[in-house]
Amino acid sequence: xxxxxxxxxxxxxxxxxxxxxxxxxxxxxxxxxxxxxxxxxxxxxxxxxxxxxxxxxxxxxxxxxxxxxxxxxxxxxxxxxxxxxxxxxxxxxxxxxxxxxxxxxxxxxxxxxxxxxxxxxxxxxxxxxxxxxxxxxxxxxxxxxxxxxxxxxxxxxxxxxxxxxxxxxxxxxxxxxxxxxxxxxxxxxxxxxxxxxxxxxxxxxxxxxxxxxxxxxxxxxxxxxxxxxxxxxx
Amino acid sequence: xxxxxxxxxxxxxxxxxxxxxxxxxxxxxxxxxxxxxxxxxxxxxxxxxxxxxxxxxxxxxxxxxxxxxxxxxxxxxxxxxxxxxxxxxxxxxxxxxxxxxxxxxxxxxxxxxxxxxxxxxxxxxxxxxxxxxxxxxxxxxxxxxxxxxxxxxxxxxxxxxxxxxxxxxxxxxxxxxxxxxxxxxxxxxxxxxxxxxxxxxxxxxxxxxxxxxxxxxxxxxxxxxxxxxxxxxxxxxx
Numbered sequence: 001x002x003x004x005x006x007x008x009x010x011x012x013x014x015x016x017x018x019x020x021x022x023x024x025x026x027x028x029x030x031x032x033x034x035x036x037x038x039x040x041x042x043x044x045x046x047x048x049x050x051x052x053x054x055x056x057x058x059x060x061x062x063x064x065x066x067x068x069x070x071x072x073x074x075x076x077x078x079x080x081x082x083x084x085x086x087x088x089x090x091x092x093x094x095x096x097x098x099x100x101x102x103x104x105x106x107x108x109x110x111x112x113x114x115x116x117x118x119x120x121x122x123x124x125x126x127x128x129x130x131x132x133x134x135x136x137x138x139x140x141x142x143x144x145x146x147x148x149x150x151x152x153x154x155x156x157x158x159x160x161x162x163x164x165x166x167x168x169x170x171x172x173x174x175x176x177x178x179x180x181x182x183x184x185x186x187x188x189x190x191x192x193x194x195x196x197x198x199x200x201x202x203x204x205x206x207x208x209x210x211x212x213x214x215x216x217x218x219x220x221x222x223x224x225x226x227x228x229x230x231x232x233x234x
Numbered sequence: 235x236x237x238x239x240x241x242x243x244x245x246x247x248x249x250x251x252x253x254x255x256x257x258x259x260x261x262x263x264x265x266x267x268x269x270x271x272x273x274x275x276x277x278x279x280x281x282x283x284x285x286x287x288x289x290x291x292x293x294x295x296x297x298x299x300x301x302x303x304x305x306x307x308x309x310x311x312x313x314x315x316x317x318x319x320x321x322x323x324x325x326x327x328x329x330x331x332x333x334x335x336x337x338x339x340x341x342x343x344x345x346x347x348x349x350x351x352x353x354x355x356x357x358x359x360x361x362x363x364x365x366x367x368x369x370x371x372x373x374x375x376x377x378x379x380x381x382x383x384x385x386x387x388x389x390x391x392x393x394x395x396x397x398x399x400x401x402x403x404x405x406x407x408x409x410x411x412x413x414x415x416x417x418x419x420x421x422x423x424x425x426x427x428x429x430x431x432x433x434x435x436x437x438x439x440x441x442x443x444x445x446x447x448x449x450x451x452x453x454x455x456x457x458x459x460x461x462x463x464x465x466x467x468x469x470x471x472x
Contacts (some may be wrong), residue, residue, distance in 0.1 A: 052302065052305055053298050056297035060292070061291065130296065
């Protein structure tokens with residue numbers, strides 16, 4: 001098995017294992033109410049903004065051809081995703097209408113302390129590491145959302161199912177979750193190709209694994225935080 | 235005019251003054267007084283490709299730290315620089331640099347094999363450092379270099395225009411054949427407006443305006459050091 005095939009198999013195992021962690025199990029077991037659903041949707045918009053920060057930082061440190069790949073990736077996210085005819089932040093705000101949220105609810109939203117800590121931790125990986133580590137960190141969150149890799153469906157799909165089963169809101173109406181079920185398959189596959197071009201040595205592989213492991217740890221902390229806060233909403 | 239509007243205009247005037255003053259510094263005067271042999275033009279062209287790559291690094295970091303509306307402006311800006319515009323038949327700016335190199339007799343491999351200038355590397359790291367500071371300082375540090383390259387703002391012509399004129403004078407290569415210089419003469423007029431647009435919305439306090447001026451001032455300082463290193467390198471060549 002080549003070093004990259006071995007690496008991608010490890011990354012696939014890591015994103016599947018996320019769903020077996022106590023933090024993920026807890027979040028996915030917290031019963032949804034409309035208020036909790038609203039909280040989740042607003043937090044998703046803030047998470048999307050944090051992703052845009054991190055991908056920008058990764059673009060800053062990556063080689064030129066990787067910058068171009070990220071720029072294309074950010075076209076969907078930041079400017080316009082042809083699947084939805086809008087950028088992903090606007091998509092999340094629009095999705096909020098389904099649960100009774102208004103644009104100002106997103107504007108005045110604050111980051112809860114445990115979420116803020118996670119966002120700063122992701123910033124730290126994106127800014128202060130070798131580009132392969134930074135790149136792997138941002139990539140892993142899309143891989144963890146890729147239903148072709150994660151058995152039982154990626155995070156957006158599972159949350160979408162919860163909205164459908166527990167609040168009676170069809171996944172097609174949760175437009176951001178619905179788009180991400182597909183978009184992150186494409187994104188994580190396009191982005192994954194970079195490993196084939198740049199991971200040549202055990203040192204390169206270790207840089208990727210460092211970013212992946214640390215990102216998944218923060219992701220668990222983040223999902224644990226969301227579960228914690230949602231549980232406290234009546 | 236409100237105090238914020240007044241403060242914004244004052245800041246903009248100061249930025250325009252700063253980029254014009256850049257051309258009266260010893261480093262810029264030294265660089266622009268050099269006669270360009272073909273070898274000097276080749277080395278200048280290669281080092282400028284490194285400069286363009288450093289710009290892409292810095293703009294990435296600036297995009298990362300900026301608010302969402304500003305991220306979008308930067309993303310658009312980076313289309314010209316990083317991707318080009320296929321529908322208009324325009325290459326990205328690294329490709330342009332390599333194509334311009336061909337006019338000077340350089341093969342594409344020269345851009346890969348010629349090392350970056352020591353002083354250049356030092357300045358690039360300095361610019362990267364500012365690019366990771368609070369976002370208003372960071373964006374000012376990158377945007378001011380495009381203001382310095384806007385012939386609309388610089389009396390006597392931008393740096394790309396002046397270098398293009400020297401290439402034409404010394405090497406007989408007309409500006410339109412210097413595709414990289416020619417592109418920047420046009421594009422940086424457009425790009426120079428970005429900071430104005432951002433400042434109007436986001437530089438509404440004295441502290442914000444000071445942050446922009448600080449980023450711009452320090453970037454121009456590095457720019458002077460960089461141009462000084464380029465001049466020194468060129469003078470060692472026949």
